[in-house]
Structure formats: structure tokens, C-alpha cells
Amino acid sequence: MELRPEQLVAQLGLDKPEPARLAPAYLIAGPEPLRVLEAADAVRAAARRAGFAEREVFEAEGNQREPDWNALSASLRAPSLFASRRLIEVRLPSGKPGKEGSEVIVDFCADPPADVALLVTAGEWSKQHGGKWSEAIGRIGQIAVAWTIKPHELPEWIERRLRARGLRADHAAVQNLADRVEGNLLAAAQEIDKLALLSDGQVLDSQRMDELVADAARFDVFRLVDATMNGQGAQVSRMLAGLRAEGEAVPGLLGMIVMELQRAASLARVQERGGNLASEFKAQRIWDSKQPMYRRALQRHAAPRWDAFVAEAGRVDRIAKGRGRMGEEPADAWLALERLLLAVAEPRAARLLVG
Missing domain, CATH: 3.40.50.300 (P-loop containing nucleotide triphosphate hydrolases)
Structure with a gap:
């Protein structure tokens, strides 16, 4: 069993x-x-x-x-x-x-x-x-x-771990912590260990949780790409804001983003011609756990649009490096990147793209 x-x-x-x-x-x-x-x-x-x-x-x-x-x-x-x-x-x-x-x-x-x-x-x-x-x-x-903890399962996981550390928290406080760590179990575990040291034994409410817990969410590019491919537009905007606040540079993010867009474009072409998508997943060494994410993304856009996304990423790179062409807008590389990723996450947002 x-x-x-x-x-x-x-x-x-x-x-x-x-x-x-x-x-x-x-x-x-x-x-x-x-x-x-x-x-x-x-x-x-x-x-x-x-x-x-x-x-x-x-x-x-x-x-x-x-x-x-x-x-x-x-x-x-x-x-x-x-x-x-x-x-x-x-x-x-x-x-x-x-x-x-x-x-x-x-x-x-x-x-x-x-x-x-x-x-x-x-x-x-x-x-x-x-x-x-x-x-x-x-x-x-x-x-x-150890299957991945799904978003709706995270509050229960956090509550069990709080109890195991002798802590009590109301539902709002538990949800507050779940929102902050955004699925990062290690971050959640570290914050709970810290709470065990700082708590006064009272039931934690949302305000007290805010006071004791640092924002442990990790706005890294891997999770940014996952949110984009999974169609989580609100998460994309929040993660980009976090990355920008942490001093990241757009060119440093684009390498992984372009690679994933090219991978999706390749998968879309295979799917469009009726090829074996499972074999292509294997050829590109895409793990089983990641395949549903790509399948959902492929349902949102046809192959030509994925190629357009790759081209748009090149335009974002030019803007970020100060080599934007005359008349290209927006001049803010962060805004251009956000528009691109939102277009990938949500088909209706494609109108935000220029050209």
C-alpha cells in the first residue's frame, strides 16, 4: 500500500x-x-x-x-x-x-x-x-x-505542521501563511519553526501572523515560467513585481523564458501536424509531472502564435538592452515582458502586444 x-x-x-x-x-x-x-x-x-x-x-x-x-x-x-x-x-x-x-x-x-x-x-x-x-x-x-502539495491542500498541510509544533492558528492566519509561501514547503517549514520560537502560546490570528512572518515567497524565474504556462496571470504580475523589487534584470530572466517559449513552439508544431506529442515530450526530456502544464498551454494557443511569442521575446530583449527599434513601445522592458507573459497566460491579453 x-x-x-x-x-x-x-x-x-x-x-x-x-x-x-x-x-x-x-x-x-x-x-x-x-x-x-x-x-x-x-x-x-x-x-x-x-x-x-x-x-x-x-x-x-x-x-x-x-x-x-x-x-x-x-x-x-x-x-x-x-x-x-x-x-x-x-x-x-x-x-x-x-x-x-x-x-x-x-x-x-x-x-x-x-x-x-x-x-x-x-x-x-x-x-x-x-x-x-x-x-x-x-x-x-x-x-x-511525496506528491506535490496542490494549492487547495496547502492550508491543511500548514495547519498539521503548526499543530505538530504546538502552535494554534485560525483559518485566516493559516491562509495568510499559505498565500505568502506560494507552495514553497521549505519556506513554510522555516516560517513555522520561527513561529514556534516567537509565539506567545496564544492562537495566531491574521494580524499576528503578519507581524511574525516575513514574506517568504520566492519569485524565481522557474516559478514565473510555471505560472505563465499554467495560465495564472495574476501570479505572473505579482512575481514580476517581486523580481523587479529584488533588483533582478530583464535580460537575466529572458534566457529561461525564451527557452520555454521555443520548447512550447516546437511542441505546438508537432501537435498541429498530428504528430506524437508523447514522443516529443520524451525527446525534450520534459518530466511527466510537467507535461500537463504544457498541454494546458498548447490548448490556449496555436503554433503560429507561439512563434510570435518567441519573436516578441526578442523585442523585449532589445528594449532591455537599449537597442529598441524606432517607434517600439513600451520603452519599459519590464512592462514589455509583463505584456508578453500575460499574453501567453491568457489569450485575451494578446491584444496587449504591439505589432
Whole structure:
């Protein structure tokens, strides 16, 4: 059965006097790094309580794309030093061990030694990532997947974390914090830890939350692009204002923006001619978790308009570098960039573009 990371942490019973019985294997994966990290930390803590004194870590190093599977296989079957028990970690950023790695994990799970526990962590995960190896882990151990927290789920996540830190807040205060961190769980966790130090034990209302919490939203270009492609025009304007206030420069943002617009234009051309969009996603190495965002964007605009967006980005770059052509308006590169991104986010805003 697939668990949430928080359910796995509760099962490990770190708050109970007696250590929980450790399973032979764990798989913790997903696109939310904080939840993966905290669940993995809980497994490590439970392993220490259960007497697993040794810990080995296998991950890709240097130019390698995968861990050393031969070394892992040998370690899994080697006797523990000084008769101690071992926790062996395998880190798979891509979430795919390949054929060789899959065989090593399946072989271990078929007959796990009593003195070894296996912990596999992965940064990417989807239904396509699983296979015989993950099924084998599920049969003898636990699988926890840290799916992305959706916007409507964030207040509940924040409220649970506040309670776990001994804090109480009303609904308005919780929503206030959710609006500020804008989906950044690490920022939310940091602010909640700070609240635990500063709070006077009273129920936090929205005004008190404003006083104690800094604006932790991260207006970075990656999230700006995501908001644009997802059609979130209000978010786009707010993020641009934040970036401008932080002293960012338009040319520094355009590299990523142009790359994403070109990628969308390429996808739109494939879709327009009836090509295999799934294959194009794979060719461009677009993760499964990102594909719905592109599909939504492609529904808003046909291929010619995406090409026009790329050309418009070039015009914005010229304005930003003081090389705008005679008669080009607006002269403010930030305003020109905002008009472009709003046009991408909302078809009706395309009229804002010049030319």
C-alpha cells in the first residue's frame, strides 16, 4: 500500500518509548524534496533506535549516471562488521534504477538478510517509474510517495505542521501563511519553526501572523515560467513585481523564458501536424509531472502564435538592452515582458502586444 510520507513517519513511532520494528526495505520518492527528506530522516532515526549502527550510501558519482550496482550487490550480501546491523541507502534522483539496478533490488527483496535494511530515495516519481523492483520493495517493506502539495491542500498541510509544533492558528492566519509561501514547503517549514520560537502560546490570528512572518515567497524565474504556462496571470504580475523589487534584470530572466517559449513552439508544431506529442515530450526530456502544464498551454494557443511569442521575446530583449527599434513601445522592458507573459497566460491579453 502506498503511504504519504507523514503516514510513514507516524508508523515509525519515533515519539513512542519503544523503538518500532524496522521493515527490510523502504522506498521514499516524489517531487517534494522536503517531504522526501523528512521521511528518509525518520527512517534513519528509527534505524538507529533499532540498533542499525552502520550506514552506507550508494549514489551516482562523477560522470556516472547510476550508483555502482556491483558494489551495492556485494555490500547487501556481505556480513556486517563487528556483528552490527546496517542501513544501506540508494539514492536515485531519476527514480529509475535501470535493468541492472532493478535486478539487484529484486534479488535483495527476495531474501533480505536480517541484519540489513534498504532505503531507496528518489526525486522523480510517476506511475511509469515503478516496476518489479518497486513492487518487490512494497511486498516486504513500505512505499511512501511525496506528491506535490496542490494549492487547495496547502492550508491543511500548514495547519498539521503548526499543530505538530504546538502552535494554534485560525483559518485566516493559516491562509495568510499559505498565500505568502506560494507552495514553497521549505519556506513554510522555516516560517513555522520561527513561529514556534516567537509565539506567545496564544492562537495566531491574521494580524499576528503578519507581524511574525516575513514574506517568504520566492519569485524565481522557474516559478514565473510555471505560472505563465499554467495560465495564472495574476501570479505572473505579482512575481514580476517581486523580481523587479529584488533588483533582478530583464535580460537575466529572458534566457529561461525564451527557452520555454521555443520548447512550447516546437511542441505546438508537432501537435498541429498530428504528430506524437508523447514522443516529443520524451525527446525534450520534459518530466511527466510537467507535461500537463504544457498541454494546458498548447490548448490556449496555436503554433503560429507561439512563434510570435518567441519573436516578441526578442523585442523585449532589445528594449532591455537599449537597442529598441524606432517607434517600439513600451520603452519599459519590464512592462514589455509583463505584456508578453500575460499574453501567453491568457489569450485575451494578446491584444496587449504591439505589432
